[in-house]
Amino acid sequence: MTGPARGPAVRVDTTSPVPPYEQIRAQLAALITTGRLAEGERLPPVRQLAADLGLAAGTVARSYRALEAASLIHTRRGAGTRVAPLPAGTATPDPGQLAVLAAQFVAEARSLGADDAAALRAVREALDHA
Numbered sequence: 243m244t245g246p247a248r249g250p251a252v253r254v255d256t257t258s259p260v261p262p263y264e265q266i267r268a269q270l271a272a273l274i275t276t277g278r279l280a281e282g283e284r285l286p287p288v289r290q291l292a293a294d295l296g297l298a299a300g301t302v303a304r305s306y307r308a309l310e311a312a313s314l315i316h317t318r319r320g321a322g323t324r325v326a327p328l329p330a331g332t333a334t335p336d337p338g339q340l341a342v343l344a345a346q347f348v349a350e351a352r353s354l355g356a357d358d359a360a361a362l363r364a365v366r367e368a369l370d371h372a
Contacts, residue, residue: 254295258349260342262297266305268342274325275312285315285323 250261252269254262273279288306292299304325309315317323351361 244259252291252295254297255346255349258346260345262295263301263308264300264342265346266295267308268339270305270309271312272339272343273315274330279325281327283325283358285325287322293355299361320333 252266252273256262258265260268270279270285281284285306286294288302289299292302295302295370306315306317310317313326314328315323316326348361348367351364356364
């Protein structure tokens with residue numbers, strides 16, 4: 243999940259007011275609901291993702307539990323944690339997920355020195371090319 247050979251990257255900003263477990267949950271949920279992580283795709287084990295991100299295993303486990311509660315992933319002993327079939331009605335984005343992603347973008351944009359106009363311009367351009 244953190245390198246090019248392992249699919250889309252998950253990143254945690256430890257300076258963000260959003261708790262790390264929520265950052266992980268929101269990013270994975272967004273990757274799943276947008277199809278970037280396909281049904282049946284295997285997620286890294288809790289301990290591996292925690293080590294990759296420099297977090298405690300309990301933090302990643304909390305994210306995985308929330309994703310399981312939302313029926314986005316399922317874990318089976320011996321088969322690992324995999325992306326579940328999307329539940330009906332997941333086409334509408336979760337406002338909480340969008341807020342987390344927006345806050346992360348704003349923090350990154352500001353760290354680059356971007357003002358509001360530049361950040362909005364970048365978002366509009368990204369939407370136009372998506």
